[in-house]
Amino acid sequence: MLLALAVIGVVYAALSPETGRAEATVSASVKDVTEGKRLFDQSCASCHGLNAEGTKTGPSLIGVGAAAVDFQVGTGRMPAANPGAQMPRKRPVFDDQQTKALAAYVASLGGGPAIPSKEQVDPATGDAALGQSLFITNCAQCHNFAGGGGALTGGKKAPDLHETTPSHIYSAMITGPQAMPVFNDTTVTPEQKRAIIAYIVETREEPNPGGFGLDRLGPVSEGLVGWVVGLGLIVAAAVWITAKQREND
Amino acid sequence: MTTPPTPKALGGVGTYIDDRFHSARFAGVNLRKVFPNHWSFMLGEIALYSFIIILLSGTFLTFWFNPSMHEVVYDGSYTKLHGVTMSQAYESTLRISFDVRGGLLMRQVHHWAALIFIAAMFVHMLRVFFTGAFRKPRELNWLIGATLLILGFVEGLLGYSLPDDLLSGMGLRIAEGVLLSIPVVGTYLMFFLFGGEFPGHDIIPRFFTLHVLLIPGIMLALVVAHFMILWHQKHTQYPGKGKKESNVIGTPMYPAFAVKAGAFFFFVFGVTALLGAFAQINPVWLYGPFTPAAISSGSQPDFYMGWLEGSLRVFPAWEINAFGYTLALSVLIPALGIPGLVFTPLIIWPFLEQWVTGDKRQHHVVDRPRNAPVRTAFGMSGVTLYGLLWLAGANDVISERLDVPLYGTTWFFRFALILGPIIAFIVTKRICLGLQRRDAAAASHGYESGIIKQLPSGEFIEVHQLLTEDAETVAVAKKEVPALAAAVDGDGVPSPGSRSMMGRVRSRLHNFVVKDDIPVGEPHGNGHGDGHGGRPELGEAEAEERKELRH
Structure with a gap:
């Protein structure tokens, strides 16, 4: 019975207009959903409930969509080792196939945003210049101008974007994981999302023309280097040439 | 030692100059001028030499920098920003960085030299303060030095604002907020400075004139005055065998000190050039052009303004609303009150100390810091206050990198800023007295x-x-x-x-x-x-x- 419902869910999710773009879900087979259900029962149900309806320790997953699962599980944030203010990124517990299965199962429970297609997140086709202006108005206040990440209140932080895959960036924007707001398709259109991805990927891949990038942290690391390396070396030179000097020459 | 005969050609030139300027006596006296041999006397020279480097590299930058807020569409070598609308100031900064030969190196040298310049002024000032070298007859030179330091802050802030990238714009936004917080005249001052609403079109050209003409002009004049007074009053020296109030023991200007100072200039220049070549500073292309709607986390001013950033960050959000007016104490006190609290004692210290101690004697042999425990302790509490404010200015980076809660840092700094200086005072004074006792025991x-x-x-x-x-x-x-x-x-x-x-x-x-x-x-x-x-x-x-x- 439950299985039948799940299959109907998948079919609905694949056909419903809001997730119509998601080819990934279309391929989700009954086998995936069954496998996903098995993994869910093993690793997720203790916090999210046996039917993903949510418990005191974990939110309901009905309607969060495949994209949310792909992001949370694919970046290793879920399953969480230790529920805290924020789940840290870590080595994923599940492989791609298992993640897809879990995503298919969760999507079957109530639809929601689908995993974006390759084309939707292709940095090569995005407009990085447009992405730049979108990034500094929407993302930089938490993730920093170069995607280096930053501190948030309440023990949370915005992670750096150095490793995040284009697909996960897209999923994060449409699902708003943890402290991040949702940037739905009316706020930031899919084309603009691709532009942002293009900007992030191009920025992190471009070399630092000025030498060592000092972690692209801005004036804090620059000031540290200025004092420790700059002034440090010069004062060492002052000590050295004074010590080498013959007295009353 | 016998002097070898002067080569004929040199002698001829010497005579020619001497016949016209009567310079032999002047040169004779001044070439034998004595400089004490201690490395800490070279700290001020770091500031002097980096100032020269800043002037030269800055002149280079003015050849291409266009201080205009006129909007253009970028189409230069940095393809990622192709098609982005930006001001000519930002566009020309990108041009200097990517299209002008050696431009990026010069920009980075200019910026690193500026950081080193102000850091060197700091350590030089601390040396002068802790050894009491500011005492009579050198109080006025202390005043000139303190003025130079403050002007250095201002000059740095102006330069930071010029590229019109996102970071500069955020700095300007804070400057605007600080001006607006001044009661009664704040709004007028803000409109006067910016020529209208923020950001307007006037601020960059105005700052450019101040940055390349007025402030460096005043600073250059003060540096010359500082140096001439030093030359006239001669150096102080550390206590030691044969060192008296009436003499200066050290190395004559020519040849030894000239060689040493010359070599030292090249050390300063070398380190600055190395940093400029190998360490990226202020990557304006990553920040993007300034738009008032945008902001980045981890936005800090250059280090010397970090303490004011810190005082703004940790100050409680106090404000008074009365009769339809708002008095923003949360900006007014940290941005204008705290600098007053730091700069006023800094400027008046020599006079204050003289008044309290009644010490009107001439001092040419400096104090060891331990021998003036109250001064040293006061200085250390100032350093502690400054250092804590400075750290507080980077509280988000500290929180992010060290995994401590952001608000935790705020509360830590609120308490530390009050308790830290007091603890520093007591501890330093006790250490000084202990060292004095050890000296007294060793001497007897x-x-x-x-x-x-x-x-x-x-x-x-x-x-x-x-x-x-x-x-x-x-x-x-x-x-x-x-x-x-x-x-x-x-x-x-x-x-x-x-x-x-x-x-x-x-x-x-x-x-x-x-x-x-x-x-x-x-x-x-x-x-x-x-x-x-x-x-x-x-x-x-x-x-x-x-x-x-x-x-």
């Missing part, structure tokens, strides 16, 4: 030699040896703070000066300075019999060695 009893000797009676003693002449001079170098004129004269009549409120404050403060005084230890010579032998052999060998070096 000699130092512990580590040699254990058994007396005929069977008693074991540790042999104390007298200090070398040089070490002894240093150990007894402390000068007592003169006593104030007695508050009550012989006939019991209170002196008019001490009766007023200021007089009472003064005698309280004077008492605070002198109450923990440790008497200077007098060497006893051989007075204690055994164990207090003559000068140690090692010392003699060392003295011999030094003598040889001098040949």
